[in-house]
Amino acid sequence: MATQHSRSAARLMMAPAVILLLGWMLVPLTMTLFFSFKKYLPLRGDSVANGLEWVGFANYARFLSSSSFWPSVQATLIIVGGVLVITIVFGILLAILLDQPMWGQGVVRIMVIAPFFVMPTVSALVWKNMFMDPTNGILAHLWKAFGAEPVQWLSQASLPSLILIVSWQWLPFATLILLTAIQSLDSEQLEAAEMDGAPVLKRFWFIILPHLSRAITIVILIQTIFLLAIFAEIFVTTGGAFGTKTLSYLIFQRVLESQNVGLGSAGGVYAIILANILAVLLMRVVGKNLDA
Amino acid sequence: MGRIVLDQVSKSFGEVEVIPPLDLTIDDGEFTVFVGPSGCGKSTLLRLIAGLEDTTSGHIRIDGEDATNVSPAKRGLAMVFQSYALYPHMSVRKNIAFPMRMAKMSQEEQDKRIDAAAKALNLTDYLDRRPGQLSGGQRQRVAIGRAIVREPSAFLFDEPLSNLDAALRVGMRMEISELHKKLDTTMIYVTHDQVEAMTMADKIVVLQAGVIEQVGTPLELYRTPRNVFVAGFIGSPKMNLIEGAEAAKHDAHTIGIRPEHIDVSTTEGLWQGTVGVAEHLGSDTFIHIHGVPGCEPMTVRTDGEFGVKHGDTVYLTPNLAHLHRFDAEGLRLE
Ligand SMILES: Nc1ncnc2c1ncn2[C@@H]1O[C@H](COP(=O)(O)OP(=O)(O)O)[C@@H](O)[C@H]1O
Ligand SMILES: [Mg+2]
Numbered sequence: 001m002a003t004q005h006s007r008s009a010a011r012l013m014m015a016p017a018v019i020l021l022l023g024w025m026l027v028p029l030t031m032t033l034f035f036s037f038k039k040y041l042p043l044r045g046d047s048v049a050n051g052l053e054w055v056g057f058a059n060y061a062r063f064l065s066s067s068s069f070w071p072s073v074q075a076t077l078i079i080v081g082g083v084l085v086i087t088i089v090f091g092i093l094l095a096i097l098l099d100q101p102m103w104g105q106g107v108v109r110i111m112v113i114a115p116f117f118v119m120p121t122v123s124a125l126v127w128k129n130m131f132m133d134p135t136n137g138i139l140a141h142l143w144k145a146f147g148a149e150p151v152q153w154l155s156q157a158s159l160p161s162l163i164l165i166v167s168w169q170w171l172p173f174a175t176l177i178l179l180t181a182i183q184s185l186d187s188e189q190l191e192a193a194e195m196d197g198a199p200v201l202k203r204f205w206f207i208i209l210p211h212l213s214r215a216i217t218i219v220i221l222i223q224t225i226f227l228l229a230i231f232a233e234i235f236v237t238t239g240g241a242f243g244t245k246t247l248s249y250l251i252f253q254r255v256l257e258s259q260n261v262g263l264g265s266a267g268g269v270y271a272i273i274l275a276n277i278l279a280v281l282l283m284r285v286v287g288k289n290l291d292a
Numbered sequence: 293m294g295r296i297v298l299d300q301v302s303k304s305f306g307e308v309e310v311i312p313p314l315d316l317t318i319d320d321g322e323f324t325v326f327v328g329p330s331g332c333g334k335s336t337l338l339r340l341i342a343g344l345e346d347t348t349s350g351h352i353r354i355d356g357e358d359a360t361n362v363s364p365a366k367r368g369l370a371m372v373f374q375s376y377a378l379y380p381h382m383s384v385r386k387n388i389a390f391p392m393r394m395a396k397m398s399q400e401e402q403d404k405r406i407d408a409a410a411k412a413l414n415l416t417d418y419l420d421r422r423p424g425q426l427s428g429g430q431r432q433r434v435a436i437g438r439a440i441v442r443e444p445s446a447f448l449f450d451e452p453l454s455n456l457d458a459a460l461r462v463g464m465r466m467e468i469s470e471l472h473k474k475l476d477t478t479m480i481y482v483t484h485d486q487v488e489a490m491t492m493a494d495k496i497v498v499l500q501a502g503v504i505e506q507v508g509t510p511l512e513l514y515r516t517p518r519n520v521f522v523a524g525f526i527g528s529p530k531m532n533l534i535e536g537a538e539a540a541k542h543d544a545h546t547i548g549i550r551p552e553h554i555d556v557s558t559t560e561g562l563w564q565g566t567v568g569v570a571e572h573l574g575s576d577t578f579i580h581i582h583g584v585p586g587c588e589p590m591t592v593r594t595d596g597e598f599g600v601k602h603g604d605t606v607y608l609t610p611n612l613a614h615l616h617r618f619d620a621e622g623l624r625l626e
């Protein structure tokens with residue numbers, strides 16, 4: 001009795017949140033789906049009030065046949081993958097470093113977290129103008145100091161540069177999560193491994209890394225969600241040129257530059273499909289780490 | 293193989309000297325127990341021997357060779373931790389195999405030793421489980437198994453039974469003692485529980501604040517405690533320590549008499565007191581008696597059928613053959 005009673009009470013109390021969340025997701029999703037099957041060019045006089053022309057899968061076919069589509073999927077995957085690799089490798093190294101007892105630990109930890117608080121637009125601008133500018137940037141000066149020709153970072157090495165900028169933003173997040181995970185490792189396990197004859201690298205490989213697997217999984221899943229949608233960094237630095245046009249940036253261009261809502265919506269649906277393929281893949285590969 | 297000698301070994305953490313310089317010899321094949329109250333430096337001493345802490349001064353010799361600066365892995369010692377320190381993501385088999393894998397031992401040899409250890413420790417059915425799926429006693433056995441397969445020259449145990457329930461503890465106590473008889477390897481065992489020390493040890497080392505108070509066999513410590521601390525620490529229930537006029541009668545600052553060395557009578561005796569709490573264990577009864585000058589309360593042991601109740605007057609007579617005398621510094625007087 002009591003449990004059934006409290007269960008229905010719980011359902012009742014959760015209802016507003018569930019309804020809100022569902023509405024939040026379902027309304028935009030259905031609208032996107034709806035528009036993706038319509039011809040909707042607001043500047044040519046199309047409007048919802050006048051009724052939109054049903055075009056079937058024409059928008060989908062057109063988005064797919066665009067010469068920018070597959071390169072944009074590729075750019076998206078390269079950026080997501082590159083940033084994940086960099087943030088996790090360096091995140092683990094930084095976390096191990098920050099876990100060592102050292103002087104000024106508190107201050108150092110706050111400084112490591114700092115980039116996370118800088119807005120993406122600002123950090124991209126800082127990188128673009130202060131570091132990567134081919135005439136005035138710090139990197140250009142560094143190159144010149146060694147007598148080398150300064151690199152045109154954002155045009156000659158656009159994807160690596162973008163990955164660098166985004167990694168810089170996300171490294172604190174990865175570091176923070178991995179640091180808390182490392183701190184929860186029982187030091188007696190490391191001591192036991194040491195007595196069992198495992199040198200430093202083997203202790204890392206056999207004890208620390210398995211212990212971090214769950215935290216790494218969480219970092220991968222959360223970052224992937226956000227990295228699929230990066231926008232400001234591209235907008236501010238290359239504007240989608242030099243092969244840095246990601247799927248979300250392509251959608252933005254279709255909708256705003258060519259004022260084609262239907263086409264953009266079809267792109268949005270592709271983005272959803274891509275995100276879900278990635279999600280299923282990731283859960284297959286790393287999801288088992290989440291089981292207790 | 294397995295003779296460990298500590299020569300003027302000391303340990304400080306920063307300014308705090310946890311272990312002042314001490315000497316200690318642990319003979320090959322001996323079961324040595326470090327016992328003392330919490331925080332007295334037992335674990336630190338064990339970790340110094342293991343090599344997990346660096347000595348501040350002094351030398352540690354294992355089988356005649358100076359091991360002071362030898363890494364823990366190379367000392368040939370195996371340790372069982374209080375938390376067991378099993379590797380949670382590895383199966384029991386992999387846990388036990390880990391030290392052999394690190395030593396690059398052949399697969400057949402590994403399997404042979406794992407099977408032997410699993411059989412000896414009743415773990416055969418659990419080899420493919422994770423530590424998280426085992427009970428406390430089983431985890432304990434896995435930790436011991438991981439130590440056995442290395443065939444170390446000495447085993448180090450740090451309060452291995454303190455996380456087990458009382459019944460299991462008695463069982464594991466026997467198992468470890470039997471293991472020692474079978475392997476005949478040096479074992480150093482840390483505990484704060486003097487019952488464990490008394491029942492398991494060949495040699496007990498009593499520690500207080502990092503200082504060795506006494507080294508001896510369990511019966512030596514029981515019969516001739518070197519000072520008041522050891523007298524009060526070894527034996528259960530605790531020895532009654534009496535100061536003042538009663539002690540002066542025996543030319544001592546403090547006298548001690550164990551509960552089992554006092555005769556209780558309801559009619560006549562040397563001291564008079566009233567019964568406080570009586571603890572009935574069935575075979576024995578421990579009675580706490582109030583009103584004896586210089587000792588509050590005094591504990592005595594009687595047989596289980598002795599019928600007194602709260603508030604009764606009883607008379608006590610110590611067995612003078614078992615009286616311990618101590619001077620003002622707390623040292624034993626002969
Ligand atoms: N790493 C450490 N740093 C500072 N003090 C320590 C450290 N380890 C132990 N101590 C101190 O040394 C003393 C002895 O500790 P320990 O050997 O763990 O005692 P026991 O095992 O007998 O309970 C304690 O007072 C403890 O606070
Ligand atoms: Mg301890």
